[in-house]
Amino acid sequence: MSFKQPELSYDYNALEPHIDARTMEIHYSKHHAAYTANFNKAVEGTALEGKTVEEVFATISSQPAAVRNNGGGYYNHNLYWAVMGPKGGGEPTGALAEAIKGAFGSFADFKTQFSTAAATRFGSGWAWLVKKADGSLVVSSTPNQDNPLMDLAEVKGTPLLAIDVWEHAYYLNYQNRRPDYIQAFWNVINWEEVSKRLKA
Numbered sequence: 001m002s003f004k005q006p007e008l009s010y011d012y013n014a015l016e017p018h019i020d021a022r023t024m025e026i027h028y029s030k031h032h033a034a035y036t037a038n039f040n041k042a043v044e045g046t047a048l049e050g051k052t053v054e055e056v057f058a059t060i061s062s063q064p065a066a067v068r069n070n071g072g073g074y075y076n077h078n079l080y081w082a083v084m085g086p087k088g089g090g091e092p093t094g095a096l097a098e099a100i101k102g103a104f105g106s107f108a109d110f111k112t113q114f115s116t117a118a119a120t121r122f123g124s125g126w127a128w129l130v131k132k133a134d135g136s137l138v139v140s141s142t143p144n145q146d147n148p149l150m151d152l153a154e155v156k157g158t159p160l161l162a163i164d165v166w167e168h169a170y171y172l173n174y175q176n177r178r179p180d181y182i183q184a185f186w187n188v189i190n191w192e193e194v195s196k197r198l199k200a
């Protein structure tokens, strides 16, 4: 397999009570594992084999749905696991704090914008903090497994922070209460990792 599912850097129960262990286990070992396997299957033997995931996304509008959906599912969850952690929460510091202030006015305003994007994404999808090509930060959301690296995204750029708002990400613990899950997400954000991505 050319695309490998990265190991989680924390245990399934590490994000409790905000995200429960059973949800984490099914999400990582079933959903994400399936996206990864199906992404590999979809590129195998095609011109995309051997390309980076970024290269695949750059031409995604001309690729089959299986590549778009599973490639997005593979990449988006890699980012989602990475930007969460047991020592998460609080507020960012340093350059990221300044960049967020510059773009949104305050951390509180950013939090509102990001939470609203996540809550109002109809059906399944993601909300993002994105660094655009000109270096500015914006909040966006995408349907299904699309993401800001895809050539067809409304808002294009490098994703720094992601929240999965598919029901499989929260339904066992929160049922229909997506806003409660979004609120809880702020307690597990690994700002150090988000900062690293801003600098990269």
Ligand code: MN3
Pocket (backbone or CB within 6 Å): 027, 031, 077, 164, 166, 168, 169
């Ligand atoms: Mn998911």
